[in-house]
Amino acid sequence: MKDWRYWLAEQRGTLLAFGIFIVMFAIYSGNHPAGFTANVVQTAANKGVLLAFVAMAQTLVVITAGIDLSVGMIFTLTNCMASWLVIGTGLETAFGVLAVLGTGLLCGAVNGAIVIYGRLQPIVATIATGAVFFGLALLLRPVPGGSVNEDLADFLTGRFFGVVPASLVALLVIVLVVWVPFSRSEFGRAAYAAGSSETAAYMSGVPIRRGKFLAYTLAGLLAAIGGLFLTFFTYTGEAAYASGNAYTLFSIAAVVLGGVSLFGGKGSAIGAIFGALAFRTIGDLLFVFDFDPLWQPLFQGVILLIAVSLGAFALFRVRNRLEWFL
Amino acid sequence: MDGAAPLFRMEGISKRYGGVRALEKADLTVTAGGIHAILGENGAGKSTLIKIMAGVVAPDEGTMTLDGREVSFASPAAANQAGIVCIFQELSLIPELSVADNIVISDPPKRIGMIDRKAQRRIAEEALARAGASDIHPCALVKDLPLSRRQMVEIAKALARKPRILILDEATSALTAADVAKVFEVLKRLRSEGLALLYISHRMNEIAELADHCTVFRNGRNVASYPAGSKSDNEVVELMIGREYSHIFPPKLGPNAAATTVLEARNLSWADRLDNISLSVRAGEVVGLGGLDGQGQRELLLAFFGVLRGLSGEILIDGKPVSISSPTAASHGRIGMALIPEDRKTEGLMLPMTVRENLSFAALDRLSKGGIIDRASEQRLIDDMVGLLAIKTAGLDIPVGALSGGNQQKVVIAKWLMRQPRIILLNDPTRGIDVGTKQEIYQLMRKLADAGAAILFYSTDYDELIGCCDRVLVLYDGAVKRELVGAEITEHALIASALNIHGEGAGPRQGVGA
Numbered sequence A: 001m002k003d004w005r006y007w008l009a010e011q012r013g014t015l016l017a018f019g020i021f022i023v024m025f026a027i028y029s030g031n032h033p034a035g036f037t038a039n040v041v042q043t044a045a046n047k048g049v050l051l052a053f054v055a056m057a058q059t060l061v062v063i064t065a066g067i068d069l070s071v072g073m074i075f076t077l078t079n080c081m082a083s084w085l086v087i088g089t090g091l092e093t094a095f096g097v098l099a100v101l102g103t104g105l106l107c108g109a110v111n112g113a114i115v116i117y118g119r120l121q122p123i124v125a126t127i128a129t130g131a132v133f134f135g136l137a138l139l140l141r142p143v144p145g146g147s148v149n150e151d152l153a154d155f156l157t158g159r160f161f162g163v164v165p166a167s168l169v170a171l172l173v174i175v176l177v178v179w180v181p182f183s184r185s186e187f188g189r190a191a192y193a194a195g196s197s198e199t200a201a202y203m204s205g206v207p208i209r210r211g212k213f214l215a216y217t218l219a220g221l222l223a224a225i226g227g228l229f230l231t232f233f234t235y236t237g238e239a240a241y242a243s244g245n246a247y248t249l250f251s252i253a254a255v256v257l258g259g260v261s262l263f264g265g266k267g268s269a270i271g272a273i274f275g276a277l278a279f280r281t282i283g284d285l286l287f288v289f290d291f292d293p294l295w296q297p298l299f300q301g302v303i304l305l306i307a308v309s310l311g312a313f314a315l316f317r318v319r320n321r322l323e324w325f326l
Numbered sequence B: 001m002d003g004a005a006p007l008f009r010m011e012g013i014s015k016r017y018g019g020v021r022a023l024e025k026a027d028l029t030v031t032a033g034g035i036h037a038i039l040g041e042n043g044a045g046k047s048t049l050i051k052i053m054a055g056v057v058a059p060d061e062g063t064m065t066l067d068g069r070e071v072s073f074a075s076p077a078a079a080n081q082a083g084i085v086c087i088f089q090e091l092s093l094i095p096e097l098s099v100a101d102n103i104v105i106s107d108p109p110k111r112i113g114m115i116d117r118k119a120q121r122r123i124a125e126e127a128l129a130r131a132g133a134s135d136i137h138p139c140a141l142v143k144d145l146p147l148s149r150r151q152m153v154e155i156a157k158a159l160a161r162k163p164r165i166l167i168l169d170e171a172t173s174a175l176t177a178a179d180v181a182k183v184f185e186v187l188k189r190l191r192s193e194g195l196a197l198l199y200i201s202h203r204m205n206e207i208a209e210l211a212d213h214c215t216v217f218r219n220g221r222n223v224a225s226y227p228a229g230s231k232s233d234n235e236v237v238e239l240m241i242g243r244e245y246s247h248i249f250p251p252k253l254g255p256n257a258a259a260t261t262v263l264e265a266r267n268l269s270w271a272d273r274l275d276n277i278s279l280s281v282r283a284g285e286v287v288g289l290g291g292l293d294g295q296g297q298r299e300l301l302l303a304f305f306g307v308l309r310g311l312s313g314e315i316l317i318d319g320k321p322v323s324i325s326s327p328t329a330a331s332h333g334r335i336g337m338a339l340i341p342e343d344r345k346t347e348g349l350m351l352p353m354t355v356r357e358n359l360s361f362a363a364l365d366r367l368s369k370g371g372i373i374d375r376a377s378e379q380r381l382i383d384d385m386v387g388l389l390a391i392k393t394a395g396l397d398i399p400v401g402a403l404s405g406g407n408q409q410k411v412v413i414a415k416w417l418m419r420q421p422r423i424i425l426l427n428d429p430t431r432g433i434d435v436g437t438k439q440e441i442y443q444l445m446r447k448l449a450d451a452g453a454a455i456l457f458y459s460t461d462y463d464e465l466i467g468c469c470d471r472v473l474v475l476y477d478g479a480v481k482r483e484l485v486g487a488e489i490t491e492h493a494l495i496a497s498a499l500n501i502h503g504e505g506a507g508p509r510q511g512v513g514a
Helices: A002-011 A010-029 A038-063 A071-085 A090-116 A122-141 A150-157 A168-185 A185-195 A200-201 A208-236 A241-257 A267-288 A292-317 A321-325 B047-053 B078-082 B098-102 B117-130 B147-160 B179-191 B203-208 B232-240 B241-247 B297-304 B327-331 B345-350 B355-367 B375-390 B405-416 B435-451 B462-468 B491-498
Strands: B009-018 B019-031 B034-039 B061-066 B069-071 B085-087 B165-169 B196-200 B213-218 B222-228 B260-271 B274-282 B288-290 B312-317 B320-322 B339-342 B424-425 B454-458 B469-476 B479-485
Touching: A002 A010, A002 B339, A010 A038, A038 A071, A038 A168, A038 A208, A038 B179, A038 B241, A071 A090, A071 A122, A071 A208, A071 A321, A090 A208, A090 B424, A122 B061, A150 A168, A150 A208, A168 A185, A168 A208, A168 B196, A185 A200, A185 A208, A200 A208, A208 B047, A241 A267, A241 A292, A241 B047, A292 B061, A321 B078, B009 B047, B009 B462, B019 B047, B019 B339, B034 B047, B034 B179, B034 B203, B034 B232, B047 B165, B078 B085, B085 B147, B117 B147, B117 B179, B117 B241, B147 B165, B147 B179, B179 B196, B179 B203, B179 B435, B196 B213, B203 B232, B213 B232, B232 B491, B241 B469, B260 B297, B260 B454, B274 B297, B274 B312, B274 B454, B274 B462, B274 B479, B288 B297, B288 B462, B288 B491, B297 B339, B297 B424, B297 B454, B327 B339, B339 B405, B345 B405, B355 B405, B375 B405, B375 B435, B405 B435, B435 B454, B462 B491, B469 B491, B479 B491
Parallel strands: B019 B222, B034 B196, B034 B213, B085 B165, B165 B196, B288 B454, B288 B469, B339 B424, B424 B454
Antiparallel strands: B009 B019, B009 B061, B061 B069, B213 B222, B260 B274, B260 B312, B312 B320, B469 B479
16 A cells, blocks of 8 residues: 555665766766767766676675775776686686686675674775785786687677667676575575664574675675676776775765665665766766866765765754764 | 473573673573563563573573473574574664564575565564554564554564564563553463463563463572462562662652752653653752653653753753753753763763773863863872772773773763762663662762752662652653652552553553453
8 A cells, every 4th residue: 555655765765876867867968969879878888887886796795884995906806817817719708707706706705704704894804805806916917918808898898789788788687686686585684684783683583694794795796797897898907006996985985876874784786886877977977068077086076975965864854963873 | 281391491590791690590490371470670680581591692500491301592593493582672673674574584485595575574464463563564664663663563573483482571661551452462362372471571560460470580599489469569579679678778868948949841842752841850859750661761861961952841950041952061061961871881981992081071171271181180080080989990091891880880970970060860870780889879879969969860770769869750651740759759659650550540551351
């Protein structure tokens, strides 16, 4: 009867992110010299999905009330690996893809093990592992280079039926294969429960540790998928420190834009995806308006501040000041 | 049920927390198809006993047998598996998840590895109906529900696990009268279905109505076990209190009509939690706040302390209306108010910081000159406080979290005394601390009052209210229902007015079928 209201309340963050994205993208494509064409959409999609994958990875960890500052470095490391391995015959390429994804899983599992079983703070643990992952990336690619199976790369970064960007389809498939089962599984729920109230979850006999471990591990996998796509777009591997860190920080921004609570227990990867796409579009707005690119970081920061402030309006309704700190 | 083999038995269970003995060689026998009431004061060991049964803490010694076989539970999940489910006093619901998610949380229905939402919805609706709470929507988020509804969800959640032994720890304390009636029907039905129920409550009339068997705990031991109805209320209270208890309170001086009124409230209302409260506290007076837990006492103290927004009514200090906008405003200047909070771990102390730093926090403005803390005067004041309260600490520079509960509480009190407050609000300051420290706190309170402080004191312990207060205001549902003065403050009067038995000729439990 009133079910849809509850659904709406639950999806509010995601819908808000979707709204922001639509508005931003309308402004973007409306002012783009080429207009709303398959080409413009494809380019935007290819740039957007990279951050979307990393933001999904971040979401999984943030839901458990943790944070993963190594996602950008897993992304970089897997990019460097892919530039060595995802090449050659079909079979060799397939093996390479599996190895890259396996590395991502392993990186995530290491993070999870340290945070959960080592009981370290996620923020410090992942700064440290992030540095390790970057170190490995640097060993693999001291200088940019390498190559990738171009047939596969072109297939996954091109268009289906001449209109649908293949990267968006890939994103959708990953959502269906990774996010949907996770969020609906017992462990996914355990991850939410642990993020919302770990004591209550423990008292209720929820498998907290396995839920959190799975969240960290899948985060590694999603970051690796991002790294794989980066290789498909650039055809090379590069251990770029600044870019890895930027992806980490942007993924946190995208997650917040997407309505995921940094306090844990609330939000969805779908929201984070729209957050990422919106964030990317904001970054590109300047180009269609012909401003000096020097303005980009400043402009992006201001828009981001405005967007995240939307979520703070609820504080005006708080009547017990102690609730400000909850 | 006589002659039935016990379903569950605990023998010689002991548990210590640090230096404090919570349970000492406690025994308990539970039979199927019965409601077993556990009585005892706060801190008598009931909660520890239950936590051991439910797998939350492990006993230091002793054995537990279920169906004649020895068992031990490594976690709440293990206890649940064995059929022991507990409804805890502190809610175990997850705020950001929906009611249905919470009800099935420990064992969600699954289809091809994923949670089956339709089945989950069905289970939740059934469980809510069984608990008599079908008015709660399964999709609502727990954090949006009021406390009494959450408590019903908690009960539904326990029932969904199909327990053999169901433990209710003060499970009705936050419920409305209508809900209590429903819950009682449910509990009686469960008993007839052959469940074993353990019922913990401070409400004697609830126990009289429900229980088949009672066990009384005192100071970590079970002191008596008897069939319900075989002892009078007075005998039970004596068992709970023990005789030595009444001597620990300092003498009261009696009313001093000449003292001026320091703190006054006129028609305070806030949201739906405070309802038109008027009261006054004179210098040198200890005024108690009584009533069941969660009837607005905490909110009232927060209202005085400037924490609540949108408060209506008036607060007067020394007869002059003031508007207090924050704790800083409340504690500064001529108001001079201090609030000893209920939860010292979150609202009173910064646990990892040192004793010295914690003691100075509330008085930093008085201790500093030009923004720099004057170490010498800080040290002087701290020495005074440590001496006055006899705080036992290995040094001023160790983390306050390393102190025992009683000494931590002394630090919280001392921290506010550093400001020499004229108005002291205490929110259940003796919860979870040992009897010796309690006694010191009672004496300190009286000493401060004699020195001219106005004290407003909320306690969940009736004996404290009787022993410490010159007057007691009993709150019910956010309103002052009764004022007890001097000799009127008795356990009977406190309980009767806490249950609002005198109001409108009906108790909150009217209509509960036998």
